[in-house]
Amino acid sequence: MNMIRVTKQAVATALAKASKSYAIAGPVKAGAGHEFRCLGQGQVPDLEYTHTRLSPKSLLFPQAEPMFHFKLPETTGEPGDTPPAFLEAESFKEAPLAVVGLRPWDARALDLLKLNFDSPDYTDPFFIKRYNAMVRVGLADIHPDPENFSLAAGSGPFDEASVDILLADAGDAFIGKVITGKGRDFAGAAGFEPGSPDDAKAFAALKAAAEKEADILPACDRINDADTLDLYHADFWEAAAFSCINCGACTFACPTCWCFDIQDEVNQGKGVRLRLWDSCMTDLYSAHASGHNPREKGFQRFRNRFMHKLKYFPDKYGAGIMCVGCGRCITQCPGGIDIREVMAAMNAAAATVQQEVSP
Amino acid sequence: MNPYKPFNVKIRDILTETEDKSLKTFTFEFASPEDEAAFDFTCGQFGMLSIPGVGEIPIGIASSPTEKPVVKFTVFKTGRVTTHLHNMKPGDFMGIRGPMGNGFPMGRMEKKNLLIIGGGFAFTTLRSLVEMILQPQNRDRFGTVDVIYGARTPGMLLYRDELEAWEKRSDINVHITVDGTDDPDWAYHTGFVPMVTESCAPKADGNTMAIVCGPPVMIKFTRPVLRDLGYGDEEILMSLENRMKCGIGMCGRCNIGQELVCGDGPVFTLAQLNRTPGEF
Amino acid sequence: MTTATKERAENALQEKIQEKIRGIAATLLENGTVDAVIGYSRGSLSHMTRAIMAKTREDAQKLVFNSHCRMNLAAYLTPELMEKACAGKDRAGKVAVVAKGCDSRNMVIQIQENRYARDQVHIIGVPCTGMLDKAALARGVEQEQANCATCIRRNPVIHDDLAGDPVPETDPDKDRFADVAKIEAMAPPEKAAFFDDLVSGCTRCYACRNACPLCYCPTCFVDEARPQWVGKTVDPTDVMTYHLVRAFHDAGRCTDCGACEAACPMDIPMRHFTRKTIRDTVTAFGCEAGTDPDKRPALDRFELKDPEGFIR
Numbered sequence: 001m002n003m004i005r006v007t008k009q010a011v012a013t014a015l016a017k018a019s020k021s022y023a024i025a026g027p028v029k030a031g032a033g034h035e036f037r038c039l040g041q042g043q044v045p046d047l048e049y050t051h052t053r054l055s056p057k058s059l060l061f062p063q064a065e066p067m068f069h070f071k072l073p074e075t076t077g078e079p080g081d082t083p084p085a086f087l088e089a090e091s092f093k094e095a096p097l098a099v100v101g102l103r104p105w106d107a108r109a110l111d112l113l114k115l116n117f118d119s120p121d122y123t124d125p126f127f128i129k130r131y132n133a134m135v136r137v138g139l140a141d142i143h144p145d146p147e148n149f150s151l152a153a154g155s156g157p158f159d160e161a162s163v164d165i166l167l168a169d170a171g172d173a174f175i176g177k178v179i180t181g182k183g184r185d186f187a188g189a190a191g192f193e194p195g196s197p198d199d200a201k202a203f204a205a206l207k208a209a210a211e212k213e214a215d216i217l218p219a220c221d222r223i224n225d226a227d228t229l230d231l232y233h234a235d236f237w238e239a240a241a242f243s244c245i246n247c248g249a250c251t252f253a254c255p256t257c258w259c260f261d262i263q264d265e266v267n268q269g270k271g272v273r274l275r276l277w278d279s280c281m282t283d284l285y286s287a288h289a290s291g292h293n294p295r296e297k298g299f300q301r302f303r304n305r306f307m308h309k310l311k312y313f314p315d316k317y318g319a320g321i322m323c324v325g326c327g328r329c330i331t332q333c334p335g336g337i338d339i340r341e342v343m344a345a346m347n348a349a350a351a352t353v354q355q356e357v358s359p
Numbered sequence: 360m361n362p363y364k365p366f367n368v369k370i371r372d373i374l375t376e377t378e379d380k381s382l383k384t385f386t387f388e389f390a391s392p393e394d395e396a397a398f399d400f401t402c403g404q405f406g407m408l409s410i411p412g413v414g415e416i417p418i419g420i421a422s423s424p425t426e427k428p429v430v431k432f433t434v435f436k437t438g439r440v441t442t443h444l445h446n447m448k449p450g451d452f453m454g455i456r457g458p459m460g461n462g463f464p465m466g467r468m469e470k471k472n473l474l475i476i477g478g479g480f481a482f483t484t485l486r487s488l489v490e491m492i493l494q495p496q497n498r499d500r501f502g503t504v505d506v507i508y509g510a511r512t513p514g515m516l517l518y519r520d521e522l523e524a525w526e527k528r529s530d531i532n533v534h535i536t537v538d539g540t541d542d543p544d545w546a547y548h549t550g551f552v553p554m555v556t557e558s559c560a561p562k563a564d565g566n567t568m569a570i571v572c573g574p575p576v577m578i579k580f581t582r583p584v585l586r587d588l589g590y591g592d593e594e595i596l597m598s599l600e601n602r603m604k605c606g607i608g609m610c611g612r613c614n615i616g617q618e619l620v621c622g623d624g625p626v627f628t629l630a631q632l633n634r635t636p637g638e639f
Numbered sequence: 640m641t642t643a644t645k646e647r648a649e650n651a652l653q654e655k656i657q658e659k660i661r662g663i664a665a666t667l668l669e670n671g672t673v674d675a676v677i678g679y680s681r682g683s684l685s686h687m688t689r690a691i692m693a694k695t696r697e698d699a700q701k702l703v704f705n706s707h708c709r710m711n712l713a714a715y716l717t718p719e720l721m722e723k724a725c726a727g728k729d730r731a732g733k734v735a736v737v738a739k740g741c742d743s744r745n746m747v748i749q750i751q752e753n754r755y756a757r758d759q760v761h762i763i764g765v766p767c768t769g770m771l772d773k774a775a776l777a778r779g780v781e782q783e784q785a786n787c788a789t790c791i792r793r794n795p796v797i798h799d800d801l802a803g804d805p806v807p808e809t810d811p812d813k814d815r816f817a818d819v820a821k822i823e824a825m826a827p828p829e830k831a832a833f834f835d836d837l838v839s840g841c842t843r844c845y846a847c848r849n850a851c852p853l854c855y856c857p858t859c860f861v862d863e864a865r866p867q868w869v870g871k872t873v874d875p876t877d878v879m880t881y882h883l884v885r886a887f888h889d890a891g892r893c894t895d896c897g898a899c900e901a902a903c904p905m906d907i908p909m910r911h912f913t914r915k916t917i918r919d920t921v922t923a924f925g926c927e928a929g930t931d932p933d934k935r936p937a938l939d940r941f942e943l944k945d946p947e948g949f950i951r
Contacts, residue, residue, distance in 0.1 A: 279844070
């Protein structure tokens with residue numbers, strides 16, 4: 001039946017057992033909220049958390065990642081015989097990483113990120129090695145935040161599609177299911193007990209309750225079939241973007257945003273080439289060295305972000321929207337921008353054009 | 360294979376192309392024959408010139424694949440990396456990643472009459488194309504070849520040796536123009552590229568392709584001329600630039616709508632570009 | 640007055656201000672006095688507002704004023720906006736802006752710094768009794784925003800219209816820099832740890848910088864590449880450098896409007912940096928930024944008769 005359970009008191013012991021063969025990461029208190037961190041020996045994740053500010057994407061795709069170390073050639077002006085050495089940076093431990101307490105939508109987001117980092121032509125080794133080594137011990141959300149619209153966005157508080165195990169808080173214990181072979185291996189290593197048919201019933205009930213609470217998305221059915229340029233040239237963008245201050249809060253909080261910058265930092269002849277989070281909302285993002293900027297105005301960058309997430313990405317990959325409905329951007333945006341409203345505006349714009357076109 | 364890891368290359372030669380020294384052609388050799396073999400490119404592709412401690416820049420490959428084992432890049436000095444590169448010397452080591460991009464669609468171009476239009480220093484990948492076409496083993500695969508190449512002044516023309524050699528040939532028509540000159544012995548055209556295209560370019564005959572590389576203003580005024588000559592949007596190829604970092608379709612920034620200039624491009628037909636939001 | 644009574648009184652006051660703003664805005668737009676009105680509107684979350692640009696009487700009815708108007712609308716007065724507001728007209732644009740006391744002080748400085756001319760803005764001044772802290776609200780607690788607790792100028796310094804009756808200013812003898820004194824009293828190791836911890840959650844998103852009406856350098860120092868002044872990672876030294884340099888760029892100009900802290904998605908109380916620069920500007924130069932349209936910010940003017948000895 002694949003049901004498992006672990007009492008809350010037994011969680012620490014279970015993770016200690018599992019940590020013999022897995023590195024463990026999970027949500028811990030950090031500053032004014034919670035964040036995902038790799039846990040030290042004996043450190044236990046806070047599975048009572050509601051949400052993290054930043055997403056667990058930083059476990060696969062950190063804010064700053066050293067890609068290579070190098071030594072600069074001698075600066076005396078004599079060409080050296082030895083080329084500068086590009087060395088692979090050590091990026092992570094070899095042991096598989098179990099992320100415990102991952103929300104189902106954050107897990108789905110990792111799969112969406114993979115579409116970018118593992119293309120037919122290229123594989124990003126830094127991301128993919130970590131992705132493959134990751135075991136996802138999901139934690140369903142029995143009381144989704146009001147801004148969470150993950151169910152409508154293709155995931156959900158109890159979505160099983162992207163996790164290896166899915167647990168739910170049933171009061172004195174976590175009950176759940178093993179979903180994949182990787183999950184079975186972890187459950188074994190942690191010594192999770194088998195669950196009962198009553199657990200299965202309780203799990204189903206929790207799921208039904210959570211999904212009822214989940215926010216419904218406004219209609220966005222017309223965006224898929226809409227013509228890209230019609231959406232792009234719609235007249236609501238400038239007004240919708242007015243409040244946006246073009247910072248990077250949304251892109252950094254977003255579990256599916258993947259844009260990055262590459263920078264070299266040097267100190268006394270030795271240096272590191274870094275991959276850093278970047279934001280399409282900034283002025284510098286697409287600026288040419290000549291001074292020409294294809295997206296010079298803030299609203300153009302705003303439009304590009306939402307068109308990418310809600311139109312370009314779905315058209316390109318056919319995997320749904322590039323948003324898992326976690327709600328972080330909605331709660332963290334200083335300007336009060338709400339992606340659900342932008343979606344509704346795009347849908348309305350698509351409907352208008354379709355009306356004009358049809359006889 | 361780590362696509363972020365450059366091949367080690369050495370600068371073999373640096374040629375200052377223009378009188379104002381803003382453009383230099385760098386000839387690179389690979390540190391290992393395996394790397395050289397792995398850098399297997401086609402005309403119209405670009406490479407990421409990578410200088411540790413400084414940065415990376417995407418530059419079109421100016422040499423033809425037939426000129427291997429070396430590769431050439433013509434670089435305009437405009438920013439941090441290009442300035443550093445311009446101050447380097449033969450014998451210096453650096454890196455190259457690539458080849459990247461889709462390159463010119465050679466299959467579609469075979470048996471066609473080609474009109475190749477270049478403005479300023481956007482001519483670099485066109486040099487690769489022309490050199491490749493003119494090789495004895497390749498020439499018969501293509502129809503007539505007309506080249507229109509314009510620069511601001513005679514001193515700003517690139518690849519003078521090549522231009523001279525091409526002029527002498529009977530299997531290619533070369534039309535060189537400058538915006539203006541006070542050289543009384545100037546033997547070629549004077550006038551902007553769109554004008555010269557109007558007067559010298561062959562009409563489209565259903566069996567033609569135009570390849571256009573140049574600054575936005577040149578492209579803007581050349582498009583209507585090509586249209587009047589009968590070139591359809593599917594027959595006009597353009598090679599675009601955009602700010603790039605990874606060059607391999609992952610960092611996101613070079614997008615025009617759904618298309619990534621580094622991977623879906625940099626070569627697009629005008630018909631394809633008309634379907635994009637045009638943010639380039 | 641009980642808290643509940645005070646709250647009801649404040650809500651009633653704010654509703655009156657809101658009605659007045661809508662009326663003033665509609666009149667200004669219909670008379671063609673301004674091309675647009677920049678104000679607050681409701682957001683999708685109950686504790687958030689947004690900035691909007693109203694261009695018609697209908698738009699003007701969307702304007703609100705409440706305890707969630709934390710943004711400093713002076714940050715939206717960019718050259719781009721001025722251009723856009725008068726698109727198609729043959730004169731420079733004129734916009735109306737809703738400005739609380741602190742916001743109006745920033746506008747004084749923006750005008751002194753030639754960001755725009757005085758006659759390009761029509762200021763709808765709002766006598767303000769404070770905003771509610773966003774992070775506390777997310778926890779279900781109604782608490783005055785930290786900067787509002789030490790506000791020295793609730794009534795606008797400059798205005799063309801006033802959307803409410805002036806409110807009493809705070810007691811000038813109140814020890815408003817207790818927060819600064821507390822940190823100054825720390826021993827250096829404790830102080831260092833305090834600040835390291837303060838910025839440890841920073842992700843370099845620059846919401847603080849973008850929300851600030853005085854951060855408008857065409858190229859911010861963090862974006863300079865030739866040379867590169869500061870690294871872009873979350874390395875603690877780079878993070879600290881960013882915050883310190885930004886605080887110093889704002890020194891003598893910062894009005895403690897709190898927009899930076901309200902904008903921060905990680906709830907970092909970075910005003911601890913600027914509170915110190917404000918305290919020092921007050922004690923060293925006797926200057927309260929933006930309170931006197933005839934007095935430029937302390938650090939951007941020099942007179943031969945300046946008394947400070949270090950410049951001789």
